[in-house]
Amino acid sequence: MAQTVVVKIGTSSLTQPETGQLALSTIAALVEVLSTLRQQGSQVVLVSSGAIGVGCARLGMTDRPKSIALKQAVAAVGQGRLMRIYDDFFTAMQQPIAQVLLTRGDLIERSRYVNVYRTFQELLQLGVVPIVNENDTVAVDELKFGDNDTLSALVASLVDADWLFLLTDVDRLYSDDPRSNPDAQPISRVQSIKQLAELQVQTGSAGSRWGTGGMVTKIAAAQIATGAGVRTVITQGRSPMNLLKILAGEAIGTQFEPQPRPFNARQRWIAHGLVSTGKLILDDGAVEAISNAGKSLLAAGILQVEGEFESHDAVTLCDRSGLEIAKGLVNYSREELQKIQGHQSEEIPIILGYEGAETIVHRDNLVLSH
Template identity: 75%
Template structure:
């Protein structure tokens, strides 16, 4: 068994929902919950950063498109966040794993007193054996206080709690030298050891990955840059295969790994 470590796992909307419809991919979610519970049973400290509140809220309100205005997004997120946590609570409770909801805005990690308070809250939850489930507080955040995406949020949380690993679960198995959907000659990237290489990849990365997500490969590269600068090993891997987290901890070469 790998030594006990602290890890942050981020899963995006594209992995949580099937086909961009806002409908939960329950098999993926159940596999993720089972994997995280297994890691907890092995003694690891685990934080989950989960997107999906806006997508679920849109489905609950029968909206066909992601909201464009901040006020509408906040309203939809308020509808979806409760449903998101209800689903997580049902799944984790089936495995007797306690969870906690943690909603953050950028000011929580920018102001010293709030930063220290956030750190203490996370440390206490982890010492209690709880898995904190983190999301941006979309309901109250204004534009200048937003993280922009949960990739950035997960990297900052990993830095805050002194995690050894950050896993970015997405809708591709790893990074490629070009978009494999349009370029059959794209080559897989197994590992990145230098900040300069991340910077070079950012120059060619695309924009938003899906209609329902706010991220894309560029935000994941930026998150990897934040995390590795803080000494956190980062992995981009397939969100439909959550067991890749366990494999990476065991030393297997899954996804694209960024060395701190």
């Protein structure tokens, strides 16, 4: 059955751990699998790390650079070389590819988000495999995805994928780090992200010497992807053939069940494209109205305003305990909200001295959290 599949491969799977040199046999096997999926009619997107690792190897560097400027320079060296290698392998399979470099800013601004969405649609309809990476050469800290696990989840949400595969250096998720704890239990299926908290998974920190993402980022990525209705799998990157086996129904790796897809494209953008710059703490009545009655947020229900934001920025809506219940686009700045919080809508023009929106966050600009 034709499906849309997003595959993310990490630096730890793409490179030899001892030397940082590319693991060409893994890349060849991955390209073969992705080309097979394309031949079977599936749409395929590859999110590939490795530009900094490849750049380091090309320049004879033995350690990953620390400063942003040096990382960006090394990524610029590595990205071209990485794409050339992919192009050589995919060309051998008669499979056209495209390079897509993104920053978080491309997904924050609505017009750019729509433009990226259309580009992906055109590429996939042309039968091309887009190869996606963060645009490390220009990204600044506040506009970085942080890691390619997050990037791959946002891309999976953007293209409305059926599957997201996170290829890593362990075969699945464990209750503890199996490299240091021989009693760590494998986890093959996760019904909900809440289940992970119950399992108290000790997911460790950053991965290999060359990579940036540990299990923590993979679980965060699974949360984004499954929330957008994308089935997510963590599996061994050194065995790309596992992808075909998993798609055929074999129980390999850890599978995260997708949540129902309540989102349209605009809601997906609000939920996953935008970064919250503020937080509104709501009273119980407002929480009930938003969560169960599908209503907009009014000023009367706001107890506390946190963060620095302007009108039309994204904010997180929380209950009294600080638990996130929704995310939305706010109609007022922080300064304005601090003046009108707790007041009735008809009082807003008197307090501010001008007519403003009746709602603080309109229900059309609001997405409930899971």
